[in-house]
Every structure is written in structure tokens, then in C-alpha cells.
Amino acid sequence: MCGIVGYIGKRDVAPLLLEGLQRLEYRGYDSAGVVITGKSGVLKTVKAKGRVRELEARIPKRFTGTTGIAHTRWATHGAPNDENAHPHLDADGKVALVHNGIIDNADDLRAKLIADGVEFTSETDSEVVVHLIGRSQADTLEAKVQEALRRIEGTYGIAVMHQDFPDRIVVARNGSPVVLGIGDKEMFVASDVAALVSHTRQVVTLDDGEMATLKADDFRTYTTEGSTTSATPTTVEWEAESYDMGGHDTYMHKEISEQPDAVDRVLRGRIDDRFSTVHLGGLNLDPREARSVRRIKILGCGTSYHAGQIGAQMIEELARIPSDAEPASEFRYRNPVVDPDTLYIAVSQSGETYDVLAAVQELKRKGARVLGVVNVVGSAIARETDGGVYVHAGPEVCVVSTKCFTNTVVAFGLLALHLGRIRDLSVADGKRIIAGLRKLPAQIAEMLEGEAEIEKLAAEYAGAKSMMFIGRVRGYPVAREASLKLKEISYIHAEAYPASELKHGPLALIEPALPTVAIVPDDELLEKNRAALEEIKARSGRILAVAHQVQEKADHTIVVPKNEVELDPILMGIPLQLFAYHTAKAMGRDIDKPRNLAKSVTVE
Ligand code: M6R
Numbered sequence: 001m002c003g004i005v006g007y008i009g010k011r012d013v014a015p016l017l018l019e020g021l022q023r024l025e026y027r028g029y030d031s032a033g034v035v036i037t038g039k040s041g042v043l044k045t046v047k048a049k050g051r052v053r054e055l056e057a058r059i060p061k062r063f064t065g066t067t068g069i070a071h072t073r074w075a076t077h078g079a080p081n082d083e084n085a086h087p088h089l090d091a092d093g094k095v096a097l098v099h100n101g102i103i104d105n106a107d108d109l110r111a112k113l114i115a116d117g118v119e120f121t122s123e124t125d126s127e128v129v130v131h132l133i134g135r136s137q138a139d140t141l142e143a144k145v146q147e148a149l150r151r152i153e154g155t156y157g158i159a160v161m162h163q164d165f166p167d168r169i170v171v172a173r174n175g176s177p178v179v180l181g182i183g184d185k186e187m188f189v190a191s192d193v194a195a196l197v198s199h200t201r202q203v204v205t206l207d208d209g210e211m212a213t214l215k216a217d218d219f220r221t222y223t224t225e226g227s228t229t230s231a232t233p234t235t236v237e238w239e240a241e242s243y244d245m246g247g248h249d250t251y252m253h254k255e256i257s258e259q260p261d262a263v264d265r266v267l268r269g270r271i272d273d274r275f276s277t278v279h280l281g282g283l284n285l286d287p288r289e290a291r292s293v294r295r296i297k298i299l300g301c302g303t304s305y306h307a308g309q310i311g312a313q314m315i316e317e318l319a320r321i322p323s324d325a326e327p328a329s330e331f332r333y334r335n336p337v338v339d340p341d342t343l344y345i346a347v348s349q350s351g352e353t354y355d356v357l358a359a360v361q362e363l364k365r366k367g368a369r370v371l372g373v374v375n376v377v378g379s380a381i382a383r384e385t386d387g388g389v390y391v392h393a394g395p396e397v398c399v400v401s402t403k404c405f406t407n408t409v410v411a412f413g414l415l416a417l418h419l420g421r422i423r424d425l426s427v428a429d430g431k432r433i434i435a436g437l438r439k440l441p442a443q444i445a446e447m448l449e450g451e452a453e454i455e456k457l458a459a460e461y462a463g464a465k466s467m468m469f470i471g472r473v474r475g476y477p478v479a480r481e482a483s484l485k486l487k488e489i490s491y492i493h494a495e496a497y498p499a500s501e502l503k504h505g506p507l508a509l510i511e512p513a514l515p516t517v518a519i520v521p522d523d524e525l526l527e528k529n530r531a532a533l534e535e536i537k538a539r540s541g542r543i544l545a546v547a548h549q550v551q552e553k554a555d556h557t558i559v560v561p562k563n564e565v566e567l568d569p570i571l572m573g574i575p576l577q578l579f580a581y582h583t584a585k586a587m588g589r590d591i592d593k594p595r596n597l598a599k600s601v602t603v604e
Contacts, residue, residue: 009186028598078123090134276430284387311412351379458582
């Protein structure tokens with residue numbers, strides 16, 4: 001969603017800010033803007049509805065300076081237009097602010113400010129903050145910002161410049177990420193390391209309630225109450241190239257093709273052949289605690305929720321702990337019973353998804369133990385949880401998740417094996433699962449080699465108005481995820497059902513114009529799945545099966561390599577990522593930036 005970039009140093013700031021904004025485009029946005037301190041010391045602002053390239057086209061020739069902040073906006077309060085784009089200025093045009101998050105009491109504050117004679121130029125909640133800062137009588141910019149923050153309720157990541165304090169940018173965080181990038185006599189700030197890594201890999205991530213003052217050759221961090229905090233820079237794991245397209249036509253294609261290496265990474269250094277188990281260093285759950293867990297509840301949204309559903313099945317099968325997954329967005333609103341013997345696991349690729357973070361915070365408040373299965377190291381959810389497993393998929397730029405989904409499911413496989421071996425999973429079964437895990441990278445590579453065939457199939461099915469996805473037990477979350485992937489990027493309506501539920505309703509939809517994608521693994525439910533194919537065929541439905549062997553009743557079968565049954569869901573989803581990709585491509589869709597969607601949903 002919204003993105004922030006800022007710079008203070010000696011270089012010409014506008015090109016740096018535009019480059020940073022381009023690197024944040026993947027998060028989703030609908031307008032962009034930039035403010036710099038011009039040569040005369042006056043703030044100069046340019047804003048544009050639409051893409052960063054439209055903002056760039058509006059930047060005048062002499063737009064030079066060495067300090068500036070910029071923003072990509074995802075509309076929440078007010079339409080996407082030039083006026084509502086950030087940065088916002090106070091009434092005197094001396095203070096500029098960019099803001100990510102939502103100010104809950106904006107309406108009240110706006111009414112009070114209007115009563116005091118303030119004229120608003122936008123419909124945004126963010127504008128109230130800049131007016132509060134501008135009207136503060138405090139002596140320093142830091143104190144002005146603190147005074148304003150004391151009056152607002154809600155979430156924010158903000159960056160503020162003030163014409164009377166040209167040597168600094170002040171930033172603050174509460175619920176919306178703010179990362180400082182430390183350069184050589186220059187400082188950067190961004191809401192996402194993607195905007196920083198081409199300049200520096202030394203970063204400091206602010207905590208909620210923390211602020212920072214950035215000067216060209218120095219920075220300091222402190223709380224919104226003014227107490228100094230210690231900030232030790234860490235090194236970002238990924239090189240700038242990891243955020244580039246690397247010769248692929250889309251990030252989605254690049255990320256699908258990276259999966260053999262990504263899966264290799266999530267396994268690396270974790271397998272313990274001696275005890276037929278795995279080591280998960282950051283779990284913070286000793287064997288005695290692991291044995292006392294009576295139930296596991298997994299929480300995530302979208303694709304991560306689907307990965308959690310597969311994870312719950314793996315844990316239940318391998319560790320025999322009753323487990324289930326639930327959308328975090330629902331869980332947090334239903335006043336759930338929080339049971340001390342239940343282990344909660346929050347799943348998130350970005351580690352920023354607000355619904356997941358809010359669920360974690362509610363659980364922590366009630367004293368629950370919460371682990372994280374997260375991709376982005378040091379992200380809000382990773383830091384809020386008591387321990388967890390990083391999925392090490394590497395940066396995922398495409399809005400739709402592919403490699404992170406796969407790595408998350410593999411991470412759940414590791415967790416299930418770990419818990420299983422602490423409980424009742426035998427050494428022999430441990431060995432069997434480890435052998436299966438080790439086969440995954442090569443098997444994924446083998447499947448990716450079949451891309452040309454999948455492309456042909458996608459061309460055949462691309463004309464469908466609607467598609468049905470079915471699977472049973474282990475195959476059902478795979479069907480759900482494949483259906484989500486297809487609808488996200490092709491905009492073809494897709495439904496996912498357990499194959500067992502067909503005759504309880506959805507069979508009524510089956511006809512030649514509604515193709516069905518069926519997940520048909522060679523497991524104990526093979527014959528039951530085949531019966532479902534028969535039922536569809538009897539109603540002249542077209543079938544594309546994803547199976548371990550060619551399915552007679554299907555019009556087409558994508559054959560996937562066989563692994564251990566518990567690990568089947570990891571492999572069966574991969575050809576369907578390519579299927580969604582090629583279907584969307586055949587339809588001319590903007591694959592990396594599907595309409596109405598953002599990569600990280602950091603607001604409600
Ligand atoms: O970053 P998260 O994994 O927490 O994101 C959760 C969902 O918003 C995300 O998975 C979404 O469903 C993607 N568009 C999936 O492709």
C-alpha cells in the first residue's frame with residue numbers, strides 16, 4: 001500500500017526519490033508526490049494522480065535540492081487525485097508531511113481545526129497531522145511533531161520536513177513501517193527496504209512509538225515521549241538485484257522460476273539427519289513446551305491463510321496436534337476464546353498485514369503464545385511474535401504471492417516434522433519426510449520445465465468466464481489457492497470447493513462452459529476424486545486435472561512428480577501458478593499489478 005521515501009545528504013534528491021518510489025510501485029498505489037527543499041530554502045511540491053512516471057513527467061527542470069520526501073498513495077480517505085496525493089503542506093506551506101496508515105480521529109480533529117479557521121486542501125485524514133504540526137508553538141521540529149502525535153489516534157508512518165529546520169527530516173512510526181537507511185554522509189528513510197537497498201544495506205527499523213531525526217551525517221532515535229532509544233544498524237540480507245526483473249517479462253514469472261532455489265534456502269542448515277528432525281533456531285519453544293501444546297490455531301490472510309490451511313493439515317498429520325487455520329481478518333473481530341494450551345501461529349509474507357498484526361496484538365494482550373511464519377526479516381509481525389520460522393523466499397515484488405506461498409508451506413512442513421519428532425512421529429517417518437523435503441527443489445525445477453505445455457493449456461482455457469477448482473483434504477487448500485491466483489491476475493471468476501461437496505450444491509453449475517480444475521493426488525482419496533471427475537464428465541463438464549498420473553476422465557492432465565503424500569500440496573500448486581500466469585498473459589492483463597490490489601495490506 002502507501003510508500004514513503006526520503007533523503008537528506010549531498011546528492012540531487014529528486015532522481016533519488018523517484019527511483020525509490022519506482023521500487024515501491026509493487027506495493028500498489030494510485031497517486032504519487034514529492035517535496036524538496038529548493039535552492040532558495042522554500043519547499044517545492046509536485047503531485048500527480050496515477051503512476052510515478054506521470055509524476056516524473058510533471059517535475060520541472062530546475063527542481064533541485066538535497067533534502068526531500070516522497071510518497072505513493074493508496075486512497076483510503078478521499079478519491080485518488082492530485083489534491084489528495086501526499087505530501088501535504090500546512091497553511092503556511094512551511095511544513096510538509098507524508099503519511100502511511102489511518103488517523104482514526106481525523107474527522108474530530110478536522111472539525112476542530114476548521115473551527116479554528118484552518119482551510120483544508122484535501123479530503124485526507126493525513127492533512128490534519130500537518131496542520132497540527134504547523135500550528136504547534138514548540139521550539140523544535142521534534143517537539144512540534146510529538147505534540148501533534150499526542151493528539152492523534154490511529155496508525156502512522158510519517159516523514160516531516162520544515163522550512164525553518166532545513167537540516168533535518170523527522171520520522172515517526174506507529175503500526176506502519178519506517179526504516180532508516182544509513183549511508184556515507186547521507187541518510188535515507190523508507191517504508192520498505194526495497195527503496196533503500198540500491199544505496200545502502202545498513203538499516204535501522206523503528207519500533208512502534210519510536211521517532212528519528214535524520215541529518216545528512218547523523219541520526220538519532222527516541223520515543224514519542226522524548227526518551228532516547230538505542231538503534232543498532234543491521235545489514236539487509238538481499239542485494240539490490242534481488243529486486244530487479246532479471247530478464248523475465250514480469251516479477252511473477254521471475255518469482256515462479258526462483259522456487260527451486262527458494263525452497264533450497266528454506267531447507268538449508270535446518271535438517272538434522274542424526275535425529276531425523278529439523279532445527280528451527282528462532283522457534284523459542286523448548287521440547288517440554290512443544291509437548292504441552294494441545295491445539296494449534298494458524299492465522300493469516302489470502303494466500304498466507306491458504307498456506308496456513310495446508311500447514312494445519314501437515315501438523316495434524318505429522319505431529320497429531322489438532323490444528324486449524326482461520327482468516328486473521330475474521331478471527332480478530334469475533335472475540336475468540338484464547339486458550340492457554342493453544343499455540344497460535346501468525347503467517348504473513350510481508351509481516352505487515354494489518355489484520356494479522358492486529359490479531360497477534362490481541363492474542364498477546366490476552367497472554368497467548370504466538371509464533372510467526374514470516375518472510376520479511378525484522379517486519380512488524382516477526383517482531384511482535386514470541387518466535388517463529390523465517391521462510392527465506394527472498395524479496396517478492398509481484399502483488400500475487402507465488403514463491404512465498406511455496407516456501408511458507410515448506411516451512412510448515414519443517415515445523416510439522418519438528419513437532420512430530422518431539423511427539424510421536426517415528427524415526428522412520430522422520431527420515432521419509434526429510435527425504436521428501438530434499439527432493440522438492442529438483443521436482444519443482446522439473447515441473448517448471450513443463451511450462452510450454454501449461455502455456456498451451458492456458459490458451460485453451462483463457463476464454464472461460466468462470467472456473468471451478470476442486471480438491472479433497474490435502475488438495476482442497478491447493479484448489480483454493482489456485483483459484484485465488486487465477487482470479488487475482490486474470491479476473492476470471494473462480495470458485496474453489498472440496499470435491500466432496502460437489503453433489504451438495506455446486507454440481508448444479510457444471511456444464512460445458514464451466515471448466516473444472518481438479519487436484520487428484522495418488523493418495524488414499526484417489527478413487528473418491530476419480531468419482532468426482534466421473535460426475536463432472538457425466539454433465540459434459542471440461543476437466544483439467546493436476547495429478548500424479550494421467551486421468552482418463554479429464555480432458556487434460558498436468559502430471560506432477562510424486563513425493564510423500566503429506567508433501568503433495570507443495571508440488572501440486574506450482575503448475576497452477578504457471579496456469580494462472582499464462583491465462584492472464586493470454587488475456588493481456590497487468591500481471592504484476594492487478595487492479596484494486598496492493599502487495600501489503602497495511603490498513604483495515
Ligand atoms: O503479506 P501477507 O502474506 O500477510 O499478505 C496476505 C494477503 O494479503 C496476500 O497473501 C494476498 O492474498 C496476495 N495478493 C496473494 O497473492
